[in-house]
Amino acid sequence: MPSKIFINLPVKDLGRSVEFFTKLGFSFSAQFSDEKAGFMVISERIFVMLLTETYFSSFIDTEICDANHQTEMLIALDASSVDEVKEFISKAESLGARIYAEPKDHGFMYQHSFADLDGHKWELVFMDMNQFGQS
Numbered sequence: 551m552p553s554k555i556f557i558n559l560p561v562k563d564l565g566r567s568v569e570f571f572t573k574l575g576f577s578f579s580a581q582f583s584d585e586k587a588g589f590m591v592i593s594e595r596i597f598v599m600l601l602t603e604t605y606f607s608s609f610i611d612t613e614i615c616d617a618n619h620q621t622e623m624l625i626a627l628d629a630s631s632v633d634e635v636k637e638f639i640s641k642a643e644s645l646g647a648r649i650y651a652e653p654k655d656h657g658f659m660y661q662h663s664f665a666d667l668d669g670h671k672w673e674l675v676f677m678d679m680n681q682f683g684q685s
Contacts (some may be wrong), residue, residue: 552676553595554596554597555595555597556597556599557596557597557598557599557610557671558601558606558635559598559599559600559601559606559668560601560602560606560607561588561600561601561602561603561661561668562583562603562665562667562668563667564586564587564588564600564601564602566589566667567600567666567668568583568588568590568665570645570646570647570667571590571598571600572596573641574638574641574645575638576590576592577590577591577593578665580648581641582599585602586601586602586604587599587600587602587605587668588600588672590593592627595629597648604629607611607620609634616669617665617670617671618668618669619626619669621623621671622623622671622674623670624663624671624672625671625672625673625676626672626673626675627673627674627675628674628675629674629675629676632660632676633652634663635651635661635662635674635675635676636653636674638676639653639663639664639674642664642672643664643681644680645665647662647665647666647672648664648665648669649662650663650665650671651663658677658679659677659678660675660676661673661674661675661676
């Protein structure tokens with residue numbers, strides 16, 4: 551069974567994207583990064599490869615979708631509290647991310663979303679397992 555997740559995302563400007571995600575608090579592995587790819591570490595088992603569009607195209611047999619006009623996926627990350635979700639989204643917006651939906655509070659789960667500089671959709675989620683099933 552697979553034990554790690556590698557998400558590959560095409561980006562228009564690799565340097566700008568690396569700077570954006572670094573300022574959001576993510577780290578990058580120099581060992582696996584170069585002028586075509588930025589290896590972003592989300593956790594010890596989850597990684598995102600930010601790939602220049604030209605390099606990304608070498609792995610696929612279709613066109614790259616424009617994530618500013620079409621949704622390719624929604625990447626959801628967990629947070630340790632509602633405050634962490636709010637702070638992360640606020641920071642992302644201040645760095646140029648677009649907030650495309652209002653936050654949602656489901657009682658046991660709080661979520662808020664943004665689109666990064668290339669339009670890829672991200673969501674931060676806090677789940678209070680003590681409240682699960684009570685709303």
